[in-house]
Amino acid sequence: GAVVSQHPSWVICKSGTSVKIECRSLDFQATTMFWYRQFPKQSLMLMATSNEGSKATYEQGVEKDKFLINHASLTLSTLTVTSAHPEDSSFYICSAPSQGSGRYTGELFFGEGSRLTVL
C-alpha cells in the first residue's frame, strides 16, 4: 500500500533554533498533505493543509510565521518550526490521501511522526 515517510523521527534542539521536518509520499503523488500536532495523551490537532503549488491553509490559531510549510513537489512537504521554544515540543505527524484528489478515497496515510523536544 501507499507509504508516507517522515523524517526525522526524533529531534532535540536548543531554544531559538529552527527545525525542519520532511514528509514524503513514497509511491504515490500527493497534491495535498496534512500536518498535525499531538500533545501527550491528547488527540491530533490539524495545524495546516499543505497544497502543492500554492500556499498552505492554516487552521485558526496556528502561527504561519512560526510553522512554515512548503509543498515543494508532488511527493514532498516540509514543516519548519522557526525559532523553536520549549512550548513547541510536541509530536508532529503528517498525512496524505492515497490519491491526489483525496476525495473520499477511504484512507489517509500517515507518516511515522516526528517527536520534537526543544531544550
Next chain:
Amino acid sequence: AQKITQTQPGMFVQEKEAVTLDCTYDTSDPSYGLFWYKQPSSGEMIFLIYQGSYDQQNATEGRYSLNFQKARKSANLVISASQLGDSAMYFCAMREILNFGNEKLTFGTGTRLTIIP
C-alpha cells in the same frame, strides 16, 4: 462545524472478548467519511477502517467492523476476538469537504484500550 465525540477515555477488556469503542459525530454535510485509526505507543497512526456516509453496508476489515448508525450519527468500532496487540489508543475521525475542494480530517479525543491477558 463538525464534532467528533469519543466518550470512553479508557477501556479494559479481557483477551479474546469483543470490544466496542464508541464514536458519535455531528455534521450538517450530507457527504462525509468516518475513519478509525489505531495509535500504538510508537506513535504511528494505523488505518483500520473507513465508512462513507452513502455506503449502504457497514464496513468490515478482518476483525474490525464499523457499526454505522446514520440516524443516530454514531460510528462505533467493534473489534472481535481481541488480542494483546490490540492495546493502543484508538481515534475516530471524520473527513469534511470544505470550500474549493479542500478537505479536513478532525479527530476525536481517543480511547485507550488495554487488553488483559
